[in-house]
Amino acid sequence: MERVYNFSPGPAALPISVLEKAQRELCSYGSTGMSVMEMSHRSKMYLDIFEGAVAQLRKLMGIPADYTVLFLQGGATQQFAAVPLNLGGTPDYVDSGNFARGALKEAQKYGEVHVAGDSSGDNYTHIPETNFRPDASFAHITTNNTIFGTRWPELPDTGAVPLVTDMSSNILSEVYDVNRFGVIYAGAQKNIGPAGVTAVIIRNDLLGRARKDCPKVMNWKAQTDAESMLNTPSTYAVYVAGLCLDWLAEQGGVAAIEKVNIEKAKLLYDFIDNSTMYTNKVLPEHRSRMNVVFTTPTKELDDQFAKEAGKAGLANLKGHRLVGGMRASIYNAMPIEGVRALIDFMKKFEQEH
Ligand code: PMP
Numbered sequence: 001m002e003r004v005y006n007f008s009p010g011p012a013a014l015p016i017s018v019l020e021k022a023q024r025e026l027c028s029y030g031s032t033g034m035s036v037m038e039m040s041h042r043s044k045m046y047l048d049i050f051e052g053a054v055a056q057l058r059k060l061m062g063i064p065a066d067y068t069v070l071f072l073q074g075g076a077t078q079q080f081a082a083v084p085l086n087l088g089g090t091p092d093y094v095d096s097g098n099f100a101r102g103a104l105k106e107a108q109k110y111g112e113v114h115v116a117g118d119s120s121g122d123n124y125t126h127i128p129e130t131n132f133r134p135d136a137s138f139a140h141i142t143t144n145n146t147i148f149g150t151r152w153p154e155l156p157d158t159g160a161v162p163l164v165t166d167m168s169s170n171i172l173s174e175v176y177d178v179n180r181f182g183v184i185y186a187g188a189q190k191n192i193g194p195a196g197v198t199a200v201i202i203r204n205d206l207l208g209r210a211r212k213d214c215p216k217v218m219n220w221k222a223q224t225d226a227e228s229m230l231n232t233p234s235t236y237a238v239y240v241a242g243l244c245l246d247w248l249a250e251q252g253g254v255a256a257i258e259k260v261n262i263e264k265a266k267l268l269y270d271f272i273d274n275s276t277m278y279t280n281k282v283l284p285e286h287r288s289r290m291n292v293v294f295t296t297p298t299k300e301l302d303d304q305f306a307k308e309a310g311k312a313g314l315a316n317l318k319g320h321r322l323v324g325g326m327r328a329s330i331y332n333a334m335p336i337e338g339v340r341a342l343i344d345f346m347k348k349f350e351q352e353h
Pocket of ligand 1: 146147168
């Protein structure tokens with residue numbers, strides 16, 4: 001079967017060269033005579049794979065030496081709890097979307113939280129104004145809101161207060177200065193690799209502050225001391241993530257892919273803005289480059305669009321139930337040809353309806 005253009009929000013499309021390499025190496029990795037899936041996570045051959053993936057992420061993001069990189073399980077959702085449990089105090093959280101709210105709600109289980117911004121009132125079609133407090137224990141934002149298709153155009157200045165971010169849906173899609181952050185965490189299944197790995201990047205001075213009741217497996221210091229292997233890591237997912245990171249390096253790295261991502265998003269938004277059928281309600285300066293949401297004039301046409309697009313080899317365009325309509329997730333592995341094919345289909349659909 002021919003491969004489709006997969007616009008899934010995550011788990012998302014992976015580069016075909018990565019899948020083919022994984023396929024070639026599936027039953028025997030190098031000269032080991034065994035699959036990566038069958039290796040002990042403590043073996044030298046596997047540690048080389050794991051450490052190679054960590055090193056590639058460090059290189060791609062320019063992660064400074066005073067930051068620790070962990071590859072953990074549990075997804076971004078586990079970090080919603082791990083963040084307040086590891087950092088404590090009274091933090092600021094910005095409610096800019098469904099996952100941002102999820103992080104906030106989880107933090108509220110462990111103590112008082114100050115809401116430093118909230119755009120729920122307009123169904124999250126913009127990034128809210130903020131009022132961060134200088135004495136907050138940390139400030140939490142979500143750089144890209146996957147469901148609502150918004151992105152912080154600039155990082156907020158929180159002064160000496162550590163900025164903690166859920167970067168799940170736009171990590172590695174654009175250049176960020178890691179020095180601006182106290183903590184960055186991201187589920188892998190959009191731009192890092194397959195589901196099952198969570199990257200957590202922590203400035204070293206923020207390690208060792210965990211509350212006593214923080215579960216050991218979620219304790220960043222304990223995981224740092226155990227080099228992410230307090231328990232068995234997602235060995236195979238980390239291996240595939242490593243292949244994806246190598247692929248990104250071959251594309252010229254984050255700065256190079258950012259240019260392509262800007263072009264892809266611009267093509268799609270320009271087309272939507274100039275069409276009479278499709279609408280995107282997000283404040284233009286706050287539009288996501290990774291998740292482009294749009295609607296037709298009616299729910300019936302939306303449903304028909306997603307169905308017919310699927311038949312035309314453009315998969316997973318149905319929007320999230322909280323927003324309706326369509327969502328095209330165009331992460332790093334979506335080639336510009338995929339975006340062009342989508343626009344061609346949108347034109348045809350517009351003419352026919
Ligand atoms: N945060 C954001 C921004 C997301 O898009 C998602 C969904 N992948 C999550 C958190 C939840 O991630 P996970 O499924 O890895 O827990």
